[in-house]
Amino acid sequence: MNTAVLFDRYGAPDALYATDVPIPAPGPGEVVVRYTAIGVNPIDWKILNGGLRAHIPMELPGGCLGVEAAGVVVDVGAGVRRFRVGDPVIRHGRPGAYREYEAVPASQEADELTPQSGRFSAEQAAVLPVAAGTAYSALRQVGLRAGERLLVHGASGGVGLATVQLALLMGAEEVVGTASAHHHDLLRRLGVTPVEYGDGLLERLEELGPFGASVDCAGGSQPTGVAVRLVSIPERRVTVADLQARARGVPFLDHVPLELASTLDLIGHSPFELPIAARFPLAKAGEALELGMRGGVGGKIVLLPGQ
Ligand SMILES: NC(=O)c1ccc[n+]([C@@H]2O[C@H](COP(=O)([O-])OP(=O)(O)OC[C@H]3O[C@@H](n4cnc5c(N)ncnc54)[C@H](OP(=O)(O)O)[C@@H]3O)[C@@H](O)[C@H]2O)c1
Secondary structure (H helix, E strand, O other), X not given: OEEEEEEOOOOOHHXXXXXXXXXXXXXXXXXXXXXXXXXXOHXXXXXXXXXXXXXXXXXXXXXXXXXXXXXXXXXXXXXXXXOOOOOEEEEEOOOOOOEOEEEEEOOOOOOOEXXXXXXXXXXXXXXXXXXXXXXXXXXXXXXXXXXXXXXXXXXXXXXXHHHHHHHHHOOOOEEEEEEOHHHHHHHHHOOOEEEEOOOOHHHHHHOOOOOOEEEEOOOOHHHHHHHHHHOOOHHHEEEOOOHHHHHHOOOEOOXXXXXXXXXXXXXXXXXXXXXXXXXXXXXXXHXXXXXXXXXXXXXXXXXXXXX
């Protein structure tokens, strides 16, 4: 039995339904992976509501969300040398991972599967690609240097939590992160100086600056305005969340190729962790998306197949 969560029309999370589909056989150059955990991301509901259809068109009916997951190789197709049955892997990239079993291209060039040494739990591995990959790209884009002070907007979200931890690993002297007050303890535990966003943010941050660079993981006019005021060099600002910010002086993220393997090397022997804020059985993916869309989760949401 292979549970898949699909949708036939663009819409709200209630458009998702769980169904049984055959377990695929691997084609040449493919492996079949059984997922043990699947990451939920804002891009999932942005695809589902049709907002990204110009960039990421879905074949409907029978569309499948999910751009990251972790699991184990259970079947290997002809010509595959890179993986063997039993290997733990991380799957990332195109949507389609809201399912229990999937046939995935195995080559390095296809760049959809990364081996993982087993250093990460399945849940951690499943939520690393988007958050850690985006954080890594953002910090490279602003050219973070050891000894600098960094400002991160939206520090308590998935990408924000990865960004603050990577920045500290890369030698930032101090990371100041904006978040709502009930996430400040979490940020303090990670070594971040938390600041509440909202009225008076610029004044609160001016007391803590100057900042060498800023990463906006929230989007919206306040993070953009503050970044422009507090970081003088435009190239040292980036937003991962707000396409409109470019016109106001904050460049949008230019993804470097995922570089997941480098990111895993960097964080693999550190205490880096993305807190898992909520777990749902795969078949309840709609409820998971509703929670994510409401916001304020303070960590990652995972789907667990086989529950
Ligand atoms: N360009 C890319 O490749 C890329 C990749 C990944 C994600 N993204 C985008 O980046 C954004 C964040 O993704 P995510 O997975 O981190 O989402 P998330 O886990 O939902 O986190 C969003 C965070 O934003 C915070 N927030 C909301 N309004 C804020 C404000 N005005 N100022 C500061 N923080 C605010 C919230 O903090 P509190 O809960 O503490 O209020 C929340 O923790 C999304 O828009 C996503 O689509 C882009």
